[in-house]
Amino acid sequence: MKKLWLFAIMWVSLLTLAGCATNPSQTQESVEQDLSAQVLEVLEPIVEVSEQEEIVEEVQEDTQWETYVEYSAADVDQALADGKKVALFFHASRCPSCRALEKEINENISQLPQDSVTFKVNYDKETNLKKQYGVTTQHTIVVIDENKDQTDKKSGSVDLAKLISMLQ
Numbered sequence: 001m002k003k004l005w006l007f008a009i010m011w012v013s014l015l016t017l018a019g020c021a022t023n024p025s026q027t028q029e030s031v032e033q034d035l036s037a038q039v040l041e042v043l044e045p046i047v048e049v050s051e052q053e054e055i056v057e058e059v060q061e062d063t064q065w066e067t068y069v070e071y072s073a074a075d076v077d078q079a080l081a082d083g084k085k086v087a088l089f090f091h092a093s094r095c096p097s098c099r100a101l102e103k104e105i106n107e108n109i110s111q112l113p114q115d116s117v118t119f120k121v122n123y124d125k126e127t128n129l130k131k132q133y134g135v136t137t138q139h140t141i142v143v144i145d146e147n148k149d150q151t152d153k154k155s156g157s158v159d160l161a162k163l164i165s166m167l168q
Contacts, residue, residue, distance in 0.1 A: 067112040068105050071119040071126065080146050085116040085167050090130065092123040092138035097157050101139065104160045111160065116167040141166060 065079060071088065079086050091098045105118070112118060121129060123138040133142045133150050143152040143166050152166050 065117050067109060067114065067116060068118045068120065071121040071129075075117075076119060076144075076148075079117045079119075080144075080148070083115070083146075085113065086144050087116065087118040087163065087167055088121050088129070088133070088142045088144065089118055089163075090121045090123045090126075090135050090138055090140040090142070095123075095138040097139045098123075101158060101160065101163070105163070108160055111164060113164065113167050118163065118167070143167065 065082070065084060069075065076086055076088075089098075089101070091102065093099070102120070105112070123130070123135075129135075133144075133153065135142065135153075135155075137155050139158065140153065140155040141158050141163060142150055145151050154162060154166065158166075
């Protein structure tokens, strides 16, 4: 939008200059046509960029969920309300296989289903959540449905391929 204002200022400036520096043999109409053609050459890429920016903003508004985020109960509720498939990844920073899966997720984030959200749950802090889903060890993945009922659970060396298959 700022670029369109810039264009308007440029247009007014060019018309003003054209009025001051017209060639006596050129009519005002031909000067304006020449300037219009020149301004359109400048404007076309600006409008294209502006339209692209608007499209990106629309996509960003529609895509409010990342596919791998830190756990919060409110975000889980919202993701489920939005119809997303939800996986809870019970993670501990001291756990080598947790760190390995997290690295694999981050390096291949685009492979996670776009209609899903995987929440990284702090294994040490979320004791009530662990009890709710019977989680007894870190590196546990629990997939839940819209009622927060467990639909799948895997513990141990779950890799990215297994996580993806759990979310499909």
